[in-house]
Amino acid sequence: MKNYRDSDVAVNKYANGIENTVACSVLSAEAEYFNEFFDVPEQAAKEKRRRALAKKALDTLTETQRRRYIQHHAYGLTTREISKKECVSHVAIAYSLELAEKKLQKFTSTK
Numbered sequence: 001m002k003n004y005r006d007s008d009v010a011v012n013k014y015a016n017g018i019e020n021t022v023a024c025s026v027l028s029a030e031a032e033y034f035n036e037f038f039d040v041p042e043q044a045a046k047e048k049r050r051r052a053l054a055k056k057a058l059d060t061l062t063e064t065q066r067r068r069y070i071q072h073h074a075y076g077l078t079t080r081e082i083s084k085k086e087c088v089s090h091v092a093i094a095y096s097l098e099l100a101e102k103k104l105q106k107f108t109s110t111k
Helices: 006-015 029-037 041-059 063-073 079-086 090-110
Strands: none
Touching: 041 063, 041 090, 063 079, 063 090, 079 090
16 A cells, blocks of 8 residues: 655645545654664664674773763763762863773774
8 A cells, every 4th residue: 555645645636536545644753764764674784783883892991981981972971970970080081081082983993
C-alpha cells in the first residue's frame, strides 16, 4: 500500500476526486524520523561500526580519564563540577581531560 502525503492527496482531489485514492495516509513525524535514520540497514551498520570504534578509542584511556571524559563530553559537566564530585582540583581534571584528548586524537589519526 502506497502512502500519500498531503500534497499528493490535494492534487488527486482536484484531478480525479478523493474517492479514487487507493490509500490516504501520512506517516507521523516520528515514523518518518525512524524510517529515515534507523530502518536503513546501511546506516544501522555504519552506526554499529561508529560505536565499536568509539568504544575502542575510549578503551585507550585510563579508567579515570574515561570517567572524566564521559562526564565532561557526554553529560556536559564542567571541570569544576567534576572536581567537586571527585574531591580534586579542577586543574587536575583539566589536565586529565587534556591527556585524554591527546590519546583520542592519536587513536583517530592512526585509524
